Amino acid sequence: MSINWSEKRRDKRLDLSLDRFLTVHLLSQNVGSDTAETLVAQVRNVSVRGCGLIFSNASDRERLGAKKIFLISLVVDGFSIPIQVEVVRLIGDKEAAVKFKAPYPRELEKLERFLEPRFLGKSLREIDPSKLQRNQQKDFRWFQGTNETHLYSWGNPGEDGTIQQQLVFLDWVVEWKGGGSAQTGTIRRDERSKTGDVGWVVSELLDFDAVPDPTVLKQAKILIESSTIEEKIKKEFLKRL
Numbered sequence: 001m002s003i004n005w006s007e008k009r010r011d012k013r014l015d016l017s018l019d020r021f022l023t024v025h026l027l028s029q030n031v032g033s034d035t036a037e038t039l040v041a042q043v044r045n046v047s048v049r050g051c052g053l054i055f056s057n058a059s060d061r062e063r064l065g066a067k068k069i070f071l072i073s074l075v076v077d078g079f080s081i082p083i084q085v086e087v088v089r090l091i092g093d094k095e096a097a098v099k100f101k102a103p104y105p106r107e108l109e110k111l112e113r114f115l116e117p118r119f120l121g122k123s124l125r126e127i128d129p130s131k132l133q134r135n136q137q138k139d140f141r142w143f144q145g146t147n148e149t150h151l152y153s154w155g156n157p158g159e160d161g162t163i164q165q166q167l168v169f170l171d172w173v174v175e176w177k178g179g180g181s182a183q184t185g186t187i188r189r190d191e192r193s194k195t196g197d198v199g200w201v202v203s204e205l206l207d208f209d210a211v212p213d214p215t216v217l218k219q220a221k222i223l224i225e226s227s228t229i230e231e232k233i234k235k236e237f238l239k240r241l
Helices: 108-123 189-197 214-226 231-238
Strands: 022-029 036-046 050-055 069-076 079-091 095-100 139-145 149-155 162-169 172-177 183-187 206-208
Touching: 022 050, 050 079, 069 108, 079 108, 108 139, 108 214, 149 231, 162 214, 162 231, 172 214, 183 214, 214 231
Parallel strands: none
Antiparallel strands: 022 036, 022 069, 036 050, 050 095, 069 079, 079 095, 139 149, 149 162, 162 172, 172 183, 183 206
């Protein structure tokens, strides 16, 4: 079943730092000729509805005009997504904002998979430890985000060290404990309603993969790297992946 991209929220836009630009190849018709030229721009910000572009020089940006329609190739993690865009705004002399136009290609799923862990990571916020009544015997930290995203972290009281962490996002769980590396798994479908009793997901309710799923580990890494949580908590998780 195809995704209805026209119904995707407009306000979820990811600002990209200079070292995480996506690339756009834009096909521009040469004036007075049947030939076209490919212009290259970097993506300053992006959502599933459109993106902001920045060109390396003003002469390339000058070839764009408000309301003009272009065919672009949006390169996401090395994968090229062809899509029509309409120029909605020109900014300064090197930037432009464009929106994606129907028909929306199925390949936009690649963009959504790029965006999703980054949005979830940025949404993580710590729940005030003083308001947590459970698990008094351990140093317990709880970070909560949108779409039922949670990061739980345990340490030894009075000691500088983390002994267990668990990340729950989308349909996945990534967990490590003791001196072990991260495991991946899912919450048993018939047990999901029981997880709220303790907050985190106890091992008895998980189906762990025989071998950690590299795709899940990659998404978890992106999610944690994109977050603004305490650096010590972040590093402890990342070194287990």
